[in-house]
Amino acid sequence: MTTLPFDALACPLDHSPLMHTDGVWRCEHGHSFDVARQGYVHLLPVQKKRSLDPGDSKPMVAARRRFLETGYYDGIAEAVSHRAIAALGSMVRSGSTVPAILDAGCGEGYYLRHLDAAAGEQPLAMIGVDISKWAVLSAAKRERACRWAVGSNANLPVLPASVDLILCLFGFPSYGEFARVLKPGGRILQVDAGADHLKELREIIYPELKPTRERTSSAPEGFEELASSTLRFTAVLGDQDAIADLLAMTPHLYRGSAEGLERAATLSTLTVTVDVVIREFERQADSL
Template sequence: MTSIPFDALACPLDHSPLMRSDGAWRCEHGHSFDIARQGYVHLLPVQKKRSLDPGDSKPMVAARRRFLEAGYYAGIAEAVSQRAMAALNPMITSGNTVPAVLDAGCGEGYYLRHLNAAAGELPLSMIGVDISKWAVLSAAKREKACCWVVGSNANLPVLPASLDLILCLFGFPSYGEFARVLKPGGRILQVDAGADHLKELREIIYPELKPPRERDSGAPEGFEERASSTLRSTAVLGGQYPIADLLAMTPHLYRGSAEGLERAATLSTLTVTVDVVIREFERQLDRV
């Protein structure tokens, strides 16, 4: 495996380059950020936090890890890795650069680990960013070939024009920031829930389902849409624990009715539809 951690980090306080030295990342203006013993770095300033412990909680991260490791979303990971490698292979084979990939909202690192495995001996430089310290801690424990950072998509601690590909899976895209940190011609691979995603679970926990929101058919400013596809499958959740984990890793746990959550807790099996939309955007050359 020839993947290497991404190192084009920017100081979250003054945006100058960070250099790694003596167990910390430091900028020329004296700001210093310690590297945790697990290998990650916290680059989310206190003044940028909206709560004391933003993002997914420790139990939510544990639930997501168990659910994903059980393989229920393996088809999504495979499809994303295939699309990512198709975009990155021309750069790798040219031999001029090691492509840099960022997972924006990386969670516990499942999709970035899958991409790393798909790359095999091909070189990649990878970074995962998430606002949850519990998610980043879990990711750093599992994979040492990536740079793991506690940070925000709204203020990515990354130098301008330093990335070739951004993954944003079930996350919160910040297209202005993505345009800033992507090289011209760089790509975004974005995965969003489709209209029928987890429909069977939602039918149980909500009194009625809201009509699906219409998807924006246009590309974000500064980008051109290169491809769009839908991935559909079914997942059979056998036992109360996978069902509980799926609920715990989604906002539905907090939005569902009390009666609906009680009904879900009594289930011994549930078959759900996995329905996602995968879109690929390319950063245009005239973006400044």
Template sequence: MTISPFEALACPLDGSPLQRVEGSLRCETGHNFDVARQGYVHLLPVQKKRSLDPGDSKEMVAARQRFLNAGHYEPISDAVNHAAAGVFQAKNAASFLDAGCGEGYYIRRLANTLDEGQNAAVLGLDISKWAVLAAAKQDKRVRWVVGSNANLPVLPNELDCVLCLFGFPVYHEFQRVLKPGGQILQVDAGPDHLRELREIIYPELKPDRPDRDAIPDGFQLLGSEYVRYSLTLTNQDAVADLLAMTPHLYRASAEGRERAEALESLTVTVDAVLRRFERT
């Protein structure tokens, strides 16, 4: 197998192709983006930010990295890898974007499962500079980019597959960058995901979203797969990492966080659904 950085990047300011020029990426109109020493590039212009430091914090990224590297979500990753194998079909080369890659756990494991003779051009993108920095430190084979799903710095019709795993899908952008017949592999939390933790930190649980099974315009549903299992976290640090890596840390009340932080172990339900969409 061969893993290479995805190259068909677009300027986030005007959409024109970016070319590597020494230690930077530059478009034909002169916009220039330096490649960091760690190997990633920042393609999220300040005028397109909603805050000074958007996305996951440095602490959230570190907690997620510890939690995922412990193998707690490995069955979800395995399901994604199995679905991604179908993207190749009769061809030996494919291009992948992990849209909301975090610290790169899922796309890194996917790259390591490719068969002999398969070639993948891979791009990992996240709005958090801390997440992309952590990803770039762990794998030099992938193109890592700080950017937004709302304005993907990718040229049109260039990707075979977009991964959106517990992220924020922007379907019109996914449709723009995918080739005809390209796929989205999307993982979302099911209604019982981490229910036991949520029951501890919230006074009451919100009802499930009614639009969960909606099919986005411009796509057809190829299939769904449910990943559900019981996960026991046997120490306080693992429970703390789970809480810290999710939005629940900021949504919960102070009392709810205190109850969770006092736990020395916790058994939770992992409930995720993997849906495969094809661009029509």
């Protein structure tokens, strides 16, 4: 693998370029951000936080890491990597620059690691950004070749027009920011839960399922939708630990009824439907 760290970072306070020297990222206005011992950089200023410890908690991150390491979502990772490599094909052929990938809401780095492995000898410059310091810490411990940063999708610590491809997987897209940091012709790969995603689990923990909200069919402003597809498969969770980890890594743990969560805790196995929608958008040249 030939992954390179992404270096086009921007100061989260004034948006000027950051320079890396002696384990510190500094901008021309004197703002500085230390690189943690594990290799990541914290670029979410206190004044831009909505809570003391935003994003996924340490237990949620640990549950997601255990669940994903079992391979239950490998089908999603493989589909995303395949689409990402195809999207980058024209960029690789058209010039000598290394394509830059941003995972916006990277969690513990599962999808970037899969893409890294699938790319083989093709060099990629990668950065994962997440608002949870626990997620970024976990990612940095597993993969030192990527750049990892604590930051927000609403204020990405990335320079304008510096990214070729954004991954936004089960996350919170900020299309204005995505348009700002993408190069003209850059792409977004977005993965969202479909109507039947984890339906069997939801039927257990909720008294009744709410009607599925209609997903907008139009592309976000400044983008053209190139493709949309659905990926469906089943996953057999073979023990209570896997079921508990799946619950812990989703909002359902906090939204489910007490009776429903008790029922889920008694299960020793559960077959769930994985149903996701993969959409690909291209940034238009005049979107800014």
